[in-house]
Amino acid sequence: MQLAVNITVLASIYALICCGYVLIYRVSRVLSLAHGELMMLGAYGLYATASLFSGHPLLAVAAAAGLALAVGAAVYAALMWRMTGESVLAAVLATIALGILLRGLMVLFFGTQTQYPLRDLGWTNASFDVGGGARISAVGAALVLGTALVYGSLFAFLRGTRWGLRMRAAGQNPLLAAQRGVRLHGIYALAWALATFTGGMAGMLLASDAGLEGTLVTIGLKAFPAALVGGLDSLLGALVGSLIVAGAEVLLIYYVDPLLSDVVPFVVLLAMLVLRPWGLFGSREELDRV
């Protein structure tokens, strides 16, 4: 039972991070390898607002969320729009370079100490009994709920609203979409903003759980295989892929060797690339377009 809870929590972590990869890739065909750093930036945003609005934790969280949205749009406006039309490699490398830049700046501004934003907000991380002898921490529960909420609203947004429709159109065929009057730059910026927002949320929650330090970036990178297993352009795929990767990881750690945790996602990823490179739910012609 505890295993099932662990898998669910880890899967929600991966899913929450993955939807950033998927959103950006689906809309602009760019793989953002700076996602781990953007996650961490979101967490530091919470740390900064927590001390700014001390005594008003809800206000601090809202401000941090707004900050993450703004950062995402700013990243697109400052850097990534120049990379439209460049080769795949150039765009990916630009995100890698951005990641290095952000990592350096974050250490410069916030230092290397481990921070605990949850404590700064004045909240504690209690753990609940969920039946069957299994326990889940408050942050873990928040992660599962938050992921469900994010995915629910993203599905609703993409299916039901005009902006969601435009986003899907831009992802399917940017040229046609642009000719029908969709402003691509706006759409791309929105995708980056949403991706940074969800990634930042994941970063804030993870930092609340285990403290805010450099290893957060590694988790961001480890979540990437989940996105690819499900198919890089499918949100549903990201959910399923996260479950698969998280399940494999937790079970292997439990039954085989805890040291395996860092490689399991990548082994799953390789297996997927050999069997079905476009992922479980991805669209097949993808490969030749890249």
Added chain:
Amino acid sequence: MSLPRASGYFRTRYAQDTALLETRTQKAAALAFAAALAAYPFVAGPLALDLANQVLLGSIGAVALMLLTGYAGQISLGHAGLLAAGAFTGGILFKELGAPFWVTLPAAALVGAGLGIAFGLPSLRLRGLYLAVSTLALHFIVIHAGAEYETRRGFSTGIVIDPPRIGDWVLRDARAWYFVLLAFAVANLLFSLNLLRARTGRAWRAVHGREAVAEALGISVRRAKLAAFVVSSAITAVAGCLFAYYRGFVSVEAFSLYLTIQYVAMIIIGGMGSLLGAVLGTVFVTVFPYAIEAAMRLLGLADRLASVVFAVNYAAFGLVMILFLVLEPQGLVGIWRRVQDWFLLWPFKQRPLSK
């Protein structure tokens, strides 16, 4: 190869078409450069000598990556994994069997070639981004295997390797290392230049240009891709083994993803599709952190930022990489060619045809 640079020089024989050095000026310049390289260790101080050794060592790996990415067009993010494989082959053979360098270096090349097939097999089905991701995954697996070895055998801090020796003579002096590394780097460069003007290299470029056309020209695309991965990985693994001997120490911490990024940055900053670019990029990336440190000392910030020097390096490195990607996608070679054009055409001005 390239267009003749000097005016009044016309190719009249096929041999001239493939010659590495065409005009008398080029030959004289190459000779002068060789003399300068030979004199360098006797002029340079210890720091400058160590820097030169690092550049020579790095250039081997960077040229190998340039063959794969710049010429054959296969993106790889697993370069640090391959370097680690070479270094660990050397370290493990030394620790377990006490093998000398003339066993470990070829063994590293063999392991590299084998891993090249493993890294290259996905390239038969995958392209672009997906290929990069699969090499990234292999990187983590190689590193994990190295870490496993370290912990299982009780070398958790790393493996110490004795310097190579021939009879009584031990390769320890930095100046001796300089000439050994120079020999390796030059041999690697000449080998790569030769490979590129031969059938293999031309096949790689064709595959890079468009696979379907290459196939129609009678090139076996699969074989060309695999050959690119095997050659590049074998060279890289040898570079990794040399690195292990040079440092006298192997540890997985040295082969993080950041090392891969540094190598990719070398070929990006140097300029894609040019061996000269790979070398220039290596010089830039290797000297860069020292330049940053010197600049910090000059500005009087060194004391205040002493504890976060690596962060300043990270930030500056990321910024420079972004600037090159956005402003000068041709890299240092692009700048070099523009300077050359300017002098060749002086006093006339020439606008480059392609922006």
